[in-house]
Amino acid sequence: MTTVSIKEVAARAGVSPGTVSHVLNHPGKVAAATRERVEEAIRELGFVRHGSASTLRAGHSRTLGLSVIDIGNPFFTDVAAGAEGMASERGYAVILGNSAGSRAKEERNLRVLAEQRVRGLLITPTDEDLTRLDRLRERGISLVLVDHPAHRPDQCSVAVDDVAGGRAAVAHLLAGGARRVAYVTGPLTIRQCRERRQGALAALEAAGLGPDRLGVAEMTAMTARSGEKSAADLLAEGLPDAIFCANDLLALGVLRALLQAGVRVPGDVALMGYDDIGFAAASAVSLSSMRQPTYQLGRIATELLLDECENPGTHAHQHIMFQPELVARESTR
Structure with a gap:
């Protein structure tokens, strides 16, 4: 040939x-x-x-790494689509790594990406200890935190204000008459889960209600199945006035279990999700949710990463924080 x-x-x-x-x-x-x-x-x-030859000459490839917590969650699927779209426009390909919430798996994925000499890395880290990322930077791999704010000036980040999102979600439930709210969440070691609870407590305080009005159901995973299990527990304990879920998958599982038990949503209990994935509007009872600019997150994070990769001398690190948007539907009306 x-x-x-x-x-x-x-x-x-x-x-x-x-x-x-x-x-x-x-x-x-x-x-x-x-x-x-x-x-x-x-x-x-x-x-x-000849990709391998050009990689050896330049010390890196025209590929970017993307490490996410759960690719099964449509939130991260949309982020990945935004990242891939921007990368493709600029002549790059994206290699996806799914940590599944495991730091050990994340570190294995990062080693492989470094061995592939990726030009840069987009990452939603599994925890708050980011010192492991310094080793990548020492190898000349630029990186941007996605859906996670940076707390140092030498890193770019693109995130959404989760405290504000949790506050707006619970304020909406309180405005509808709720006085006891259950917060169904994934592990509180996950920053997003923890900060959405912080916002929920702030909304209660602003309404003159104590933190005891927020019950917390901490699940091991943020899936629809976990939502169904949490709903079963709530039904056994006695339903609150409203349920706020840390993501839409949990909320959809809660909704399914409540409807099967003959509970009226929102007649007996109001229900609020987070992320506004495509299934939220199409569920049996359309789900109120906090919308995040997921596709835009991926695109802007990739744009920042490529600027750092291609213009290291003039690149200015940025910390971009979006505000979530309340979308009210049938589940809270």
Whole structure:
């Protein structure tokens, strides 16, 4: 099989080999018309770059790593889609690692990504100890925290204000008449779960109610099955006025169990989720939720990462914090 060279692509496109190299490595620096002409020549000739050779010369590849806590959660699926979309536009591919909430698995994934010489890393860490990420930076791998605020000036982060989200969710339930609220959550070692509870307590305090009005059901996983189990426990103990779930998967499991038990939602108990995944609006009783800009999170985090990768001398680290949006539906009306 004959290998097509960069010189042949350049001749077909009517440009210099250097321009072809720029299209392959720095497409944003090439005029759109010229880039399209080169890409058409690449397609026509079936040119395939020698990835391993270019990686050895540059010390890294045109790949980015993405490490998430739970790819089974549509929240992270949407974040990944945003990251992949931006990366593709800039000529990069994304390698996905799913930690499943396990630090040990996360560290194994990070080792593999480093061995693959990824150019940069997007990560939603499994816990608050981020010193392990310093080893990657020492190897020249840029990184951006996703859905996790950075607490140091030499890192970029893109996150959503979870304290504000928890406060808005419970304030909405209290405005509907609730005075006792159950918070169904995943492990409180997860920052998002912990900060959403903090916001819930702030809403109770603002309403003149004590922290004893918030019951906490801490589950080992943030899945619909865990939601069903928590609902069974709540039914046995006595239902509160409202239930606030740390994500929509938990809330959908709660909803299923309540409806099967003949409980009216919201007639007997109001129900609130978090994330506003696609299934929230399509459930048997449409689910009120706190919407997060998931796709945008992935895109902006990738844009920051690529700027750090490609412009290390001028890159300015940013800590971007989005505000969640309350979406009220049938489950709290």
